[in-house]
Amino acid sequence: MTSRSPSIAAAQASSLADVDTGFDLRAECTRLLFQGAQVPACLMLVIGVICVLLLRHHASPLELGVWWLSVTALALMRLHQARAVRRTPDAELAAPRWKTFFTFGSIAAALSLAYAILRLVPPDDFSVQVMSYGLIGSVVLIASIAYAVNLRAFFFFAVPCLLPAGLGLVTSPYPLQHGWGELTLVLLGTLSIVAWQINRLIGSNLVQRQQNAGLIQVLQRARADAEGLNTELAHEVQQRRRAEQELRDAYEGLEQRVVERTAELARAACDLSQSETRLNLALEASGLGLWDWNLAEGSVHHSRMAIRFGVGEPENSHPLRPEVHPDDLLPVRQALIDHLKGRTDVYVAEYRARTPDGPWLWIEDRGQAIERDEQGRVRRMIGTRRDITATRQQIEQQRLAATVFEAAREGIVILDDQYRVLAINEACCTLSGFTRDELLGRRVTRLFASEATRARYGEMREMLERDGSWQGEQLELRKNGETYPQWLQMRVVHDEAGRIANIVGFLTDLTIRRQVEERLRYLTHYDELTGLANRSLLKERLDEACQRVRRSGRNLAVLHLDLDRFKTLNESLGHEIADELLKEIARRISQVLPDADTLARLSGDEFVVLLEAYGSLSGLVHLGTRLLKRIRQPVIVDGHELVVSASIGATLMPDNAREAIVLLRQADTAMQHAKHLGGNTLQFFTDRLQLASVETLQLENQLRKALDEDQLEVFYQPRMRLADDYIDAAEALVRWRHPHQGLIAPGHFIPLAEETGLIIPLGETVLRKACAQARRWQQDGTGEIRVSVNLSAKQLRQGNLVTLVRQVLDDTGLPARLLELELTESQLLDDVENAITTCRQLRELGVSLAIDDFGTGYSSLSYLKRFPVDYVKIDRAFVAELDQCGEDAAIVRAIIAMAHSLELKVVAEGVETEPQRDFLRAQGCDEIQGYLLSPPVEAVRFVQLLR
Known part of the structure; x- marks a missing residue:
């Protein structure tokens, strides 16, 4: 069997605990209480009048009139409160005073009914007692079920009403009232059990609704965060592109000037002083250090390296041997050897070197041999050294930004101010079906292939230029004509002067999201393993069927089916084989009962069948026998021949009950009785089974x-x-x-x-x-x-x-x-x-x-x-x-x-x-x-x- 891990549901509930879902559980409970109290209030008005007419010969007119006025006032007050609750917002409705109003009203109504039972009903007239107690009992029953939303409200009504009345009747000197008192106490206990079950089910439903609201809120917040990140990414990409261009221009210009100055220095030794002055000025502006390596003497003269590279004062002679990173040592050495042997015109090396205070810097060395001996050996080299750490970091950040741009799952397109495509990522090409060459330099309308999008293209541009952003969902076309749901976001990027420089668009394929939403809607009402209705849909359909039966006067049968000894099979053969068996059993039930109004799987190996207008009882027995026989036929699963039987419990409406929850409970009781009889049988619910179930629970x-x-x-x-x-x-x-x-x-x-x-x-x-x-x-x-x-x-x-x-x-x-x-x-x-x-x-x-x-x-x-x-x-x-x-x-x-x-x-x-x-x-x-x-x-x- 497959089930959802309890640990996953707990994690989801915890992640939603801090989210403001807009769903107030206390307010919803209060609203359900007041709405459910309307029917008992109306019934109190009607029954109050009937009781006055029925008891007018058995009680004093003054006492009876005062009682009727109090009952009528309480009922009208409860109806007025119910109407006020509809217009009250959740924040105010969650206040304790509403439940206090409800509690005092419930206690007053309960005491008025108890007073009628003990004081107004004649103790020696059985026929009047039957009518009076029956009418008052119907009010108590309906009100108790309605108040079961909150156990406190239920007990503040049921206990003041039934407990004093039951004890008073039991201790009455009239023997005729003793049985009524015992029945009242039994009714109080039964209603307590029913109220507890109803409260548990309604509470679980409200908690589920709150969690669903929280999940929607989290998804909306995540979407807003994604939009903000996408906007920041586009802005960051644009800024880095501009910085890279500026850096490249500056670097190329600076490099050109350094080369020119170095060549002038070599060609015009006589003008050394003037060249050195200009070189120093250039070095001042560029942050370069100058080195002059005399290989014949083994000395290095350098300038402007004291601050950055920790070498001596300007013009100081010192062997320049920076600590090169081990990974860069061989490439630097090879570049130097190649230049010394004349294989390269210029010596260029980029490497990491450690500064005296510890951190590693990226260094660029550029130099040239300016003097060689008769054998061609280099005697002197002159070059520059500069710190390119910031440049390398910018390049790395640009590389990362480009990687993020290309790796983004959303399609990203960057336009100029004329709405021509400047750049797109791979996701955008995949989404639209076009290649980069087919889109670069073209109008963005090439991406908008659907007629609906083109029709509102002008509106989109107008909103972008006015508000700076536009977003919306649309049905778009790919290059091959395939349609897909798309979410499009476009934002304007301004330059320093406030003019439109670029437009960044984000395209998202909503196909998978729509499929997930559809799947979630399906799983909300259907069992994933068997395809049958789940517990939620069964409850909804059973409620509807009960309403139809009550209106039309037809009948309804509820069958609760449970496989015999399925747990043993599941533990011995494994969940996979058990799941295949459950699917086959579901298929057999559908084949035997093709006309069933609802087939549902509750959980595990439990199934429920709803049959409206089932005909005769003998026909229902025949149908159940056919179903048991079909289930007993061998099943071949993964090489195992399995023979399973089932126990079926059945209950009928209106013969046994008229409420959905009672019908399900009765069918389950009958099914348990069928299991106790050995299984592979159909059993109908009887009052004896209900009594045995209560006795077992008490024991x-x-x-x-x-x-x-x-x-x-x-x-x-x-x-x-x-x-x-x-x-x-x-x-x-x-x-x-x-x-x-x-x-x-x-x-x-x-x-x-x-x-x-x-x-x-x-x-x-x-x-x-x-x-x-x-x-x-x-x-x-x-x-x-x-x-x-x-x-x-x-x-x-x-x-x-x-x-x-x-x-x-x-x-x-x-x-x-x-x-x-x-x-x-x-x-x-x-x-x-x-x-x-x-x-x-x-x-x-x-x-x-x-x-x-x-x-x-x-x-x-x-x-x-x-x-x-x-x-x-x-x-x-x-x-x-x-x-x-x-x-x-x-x-x-x-x-x-x-x-x-x-x-x-x-x-x-x-x-x-x-x-x-x-x-x-x-x-x-x-x-x-x-x-x-x-x-x-x-x-x-x-x-x-x-x-």
Whole structure:
């Protein structure tokens, strides 16, 4: 199965937390409260009049009139507040006073209804009670559902209305009112559960809406930032181009002047003083240093290098050996050698040199040999040196700007003031389909190929010249005639005089964005894996179907389908195969139910089908049977032949309910009942299922409370060694001492604990109590009693069982040899390798291990010999009929012989008679356990039994 990672949703919610989305969650909740209160208010007006007419012979006119006036005033005030809320802005609506108004109005309305129930309705007229309580109950039901948007508002209405009324009726001296009081209290509890579910769903919806608003705000802000960056980039490119041109012009002019001065110096030695003066002036202006290298004497004369290059005073003689960067040393040396050997006319080298204060500078050396000997060897060289660090940095920045210009994903075009193309990047060529040669120097209208764009070209130019910018979305044409949605932004760049120098345009292809938007719209309503409607669309369609059914009087069937044992298949074969199976099941449902009004996938392996005007009930049963049969047909996925079944729960409207959320809950309850019956069946919702579901929920809550309040006790059933009739072990069995129902057997709550996951803390509680008790017996001299504790499959799969056992032994101080852990065959064979590893780690702690209920599972000898266990416990089903059935006796003998051959000890459970004990003793059974010795008893009675 595929699902969205919870960690990604949390990251998105966190990134939107600081964004002002314009969506006030508190204001929206308040608005929903007041809008939902209009129907109950109108209903109060109508029912107030009916109750006055109905009760006019049973209550005093003054009391009845005052009550009617108060009810009418409260209803009109609530309607007036609802109209005022529509015109109130969110900022004001989020203020606490609105919820305060609502709360006081709810309490007043609730007390007025409770007053009518307790004071106005006659206590001895059943027919009037039915009409009056029915009308008031309808107001309470509708108002409670409407107020469920805010649990505080719900409880401030429901509790003042129903709790005093229920208690007053229950304690009334009139027996006829006792049943009404109990019904009122049941209604209060049911409405509380319904209100909690509605509040959770509405709250999730409002949070999702707030997150969506925040995402839109972030996208808009990102787009504005991108526009600003694009504008800055265009301005920066223009400035760098101008700087580069100016630098190039200055450099070329300066270089020309330096060459001319150097040549004049060589040709006119007699005019050295005047040339040197002019050269110094040039050097002053250019920042150049001058060096004169006498190779014959090995000396260098230099000037104007003291400040920048850290060499001595002007005209000072010093060997000029700058520290050249290792990467540049070889190129500099090669350039110098080439010039000295006459291969080049001018010596030119650019390299990095370290200054005395540490940083590296880019240096340019230019020089020429001006004197050679008879053999052609250079005797003297003159040249210049300058710092080109800033120039290299500018070149690097220009290169980076050009790289950014070319690498930009958006198309960028730069125009002159006549709207001719000066430069374009590769993205623009790709976007338009034209080459650079086809666009450079041409009018920008060549890029605007669509008729709509050309028609408003004049408007675009007018807005650019007036406002300095233009942007908009348009449907544009590529060179090959293909159309695509385009977002165009154009901005004007002015020169120093304020005149238009350039226009920069940014072109963005919106095709992918439109596809993403379309995809998001699709995923909002449809399941990505199966293509069926998702939960959101199902809720919307179910609400619409319920409204149509209520208007037309037709019927509606809701089918909730869940695959049987799909989790096991998913864990064993992997998500990919499970996803392919789900797609095939969705296809089969669509084939069997082509006329279904809605097919939806809720989550995982759950599907929902809506059938309007389904015809007869027998036809619906036939349709469900066909669907189950089609699903049961084998599926070939990646070489695996899979056969799966499904459980279907169905509910009907209006027979069972009239509200969408109630229908879904009823269908789910019926589906769960179908699963409890073994799966591969269709079950319809009944009131009995609803009652059982409520009882299960109550039992689960009570069991959680029992764990918190330490209501669970551990009983101990002794185990006796047959060799010497000595009791040295006991099995720890949990019992629930309920404060109202007394002692509850484990068969009533252990299955529920397994289903809800409460078996994990329950098992730890039993383990701790049993170990602590065995340690007390050891310390007070009772004896070293080995306690045997049953483990659940969930505890074995949890992964920290060994750590838990080690910690419990350390906390209680019980030696590991006095603890025995029992596991069933099915638990061991569920995950063989993991079970073997866990059992070996427990054995290394010194804990004994036993296989419980042996003989009822696979009883595989090949597996049994791999598990490091100490005991095999024969199931009570074989021991119970040892006296009547020869087959059971043979099985018991075989189990004992097989266990002894593997050097394991055998414990027989359920021994209740002496002939059973004698038979087991004769067959060499090691220990027995059962009612023949004692039923499970408290620790105190177990000690008495030992004595």
